[in-house]
Amino acid sequence: MVELLHRSELMKRAREVTLLSSGSREKFKSRTSQNYPMLKEALWLHPPAPFLLPHKVEVSTEINGYMVSKNTLVMVNVWLR
Structure with a gap:
């Protein structure tokens, strides 16, 4: 709109x-x-819904300075850039 x-x-x-x-x-x-x-x-x-489907982290990794453990469910907000 x-x-x-x-x-x-x-x-x-x-x-x-x-x-x-x-x-x-x-x-x-x-x-x-x-x-x-x-x-x-x-x-x-x-998009009408801000979040994509949850993703499961397969390997421990670092995202934007944050440690994300293996098997953590991560939700991505597509409205944030």
Whole structure:
């Protein structure tokens, strides 16, 4: 949504397509195919869930100065950079 707010012409087009295609599923799919790449990119840049699936550390290692022991479950927050 942040990306759409910065590009008002895309926001307007996405809104028009959504309003015009409300009703049948086929109509919605045919009209949103133009917006699919934009939606996919927006979700890639701003995922709805901040954490990836947990990963199990296979070998003791150091991450950013912290020791992480073998078999520790690590969760990665993709919103932190």
